[in-house]
Amino acid sequence: MRSTRYDIPPLDPLLAFEAAARNLSFTKAASELFLTQSAVSRQIQTLEESLGVKLFERRPRALLLTEAGQSLYRVSQEVLQRLHDSARKLRGAAExxxxxxxxxxxxxxxxxxxxxxxxxxxxxxxxxxxxxxxxxxxxxxxxxxxxxxxxxxxxxxxxxxxxxETVLPVCSPELARDRARPLAEPVDLRHHVLLQLDDPRAAWLDWQLWFHALGIEELQPAAKLHFSHYDQLIQAAVSGQGVALGRHPLVRGLLREGKLVAPFKQDVCSSxxxxxxxxxxxxxxxxxxxxxxxxxxxxxxxxxxxxxxxxxxx
Missing domain, CATH: 3.40.190.10 (Periplasmic binding protein-like II)
Structure with a gap:
């Protein structure tokens, strides 16, 4: 198989040309590329000889692009920018x-x-x-x-x-120790604030479903606090604002740390x-x-x- 070869200008002269064309100044291009002005001039001359056309019109106080120079400048900017972006992306992926x-x-x-x-x-x-x-x-x-x-x-x-996942009531240790409102059995929840998750996608976390699973008739709590996010609901339970339906294993760490307790052992399997x-x-x-x-x-x-x-x- 015969190998193909791209007939393109050398890269260093092309970089020098792009900088000189963008700045319309050999001096500024040299400063940008950390080269001398004469080195940039030689790079441009090499490129012009390689292409067989003049790229700049040199005047005493101005440097202008020829028609061929304008055409090459547009193409070189696009190509060099794409090379720059690709190299940056590849380096980033590797790092x-x-x-x-x-x-x-x-x-x-x-x-x-x-x-x-x-x-x-x-x-x-x-x-x-x-x-x-x-x-x-x-x-x-x-x-x-x-x-x-x-x-x-x-x-x-x-x-x-x-x-x-299993579900069971959890609350703060302080709330569980409240002698005025003991939590000896599930029906005692009627004396407490229940923390409720208001999310139509989580209807199975409704208190009435837990009561029903345990065979408890309709139970009216002292009050309810409603939350749209479960982690906020659990934070309210940790701070003693009421009793929550704890989801194992999500609350297991808080139970181990003693930030929450489970006053009852009756847990219900989630679907x-x-x-x-x-x-x-x-x-x-x-x-x-x-x-x-x-x-x-x-x-x-x-x-x-x-x-x-x-x-x-x-």
């Missing part, structure tokens, strides 16, 4: 190793971020970029490596299950679980494989730790 992940705000704030230092400490050269939201995005189109999705098992497709989804490009990235391995180790700890066994749920 930065990153894992991009999308998940729900609740999982990001309450479960993933508190553990993330263990991964970044073991992999200091890898950037982790988390996008928290309830919208399901196409990983390949959005350029995202991984997603941890909260959905029903029959809608998860071929995604890998990380852990299930949803957390699943890991990978983009097609992620499989070839070592940093993403390392993150997945770490993530699976962390989720394995959930099944071996204290509290409800979330993997026993469907």
């Amino acid at each position: 930065v190793r990153a894992v991009t992940l999308t998940t729900t705000p609740g999982l990001a704030a309450l479960w993933l971020i508190p553990r993330l230092a263990r991964f970044t400490g073991a992999h200091p050269g890898v950037d982790v970029r988390i996008s928290a939201g309830n919208e399901i995005v196409s990983l390949d189109r959005a350029g995202v490596d991984l997603a941890i999705r909260y959905t029903q098992s029959d809608r998860a497709g071929n995604a890998r299950k990380l852990f299930g 949803r679980a957390y699943f890991l989804v990978e983009s097609s490009a992620a499989r070839s990235k070592p940093e993403v494989r390392a993150f997945i391995a770490w993530l699976l180790e962390e989720t394995e700890k959930e099944t071996l730790g204290d509290g409800p066994n979330t993997n026993a749920c469907p």
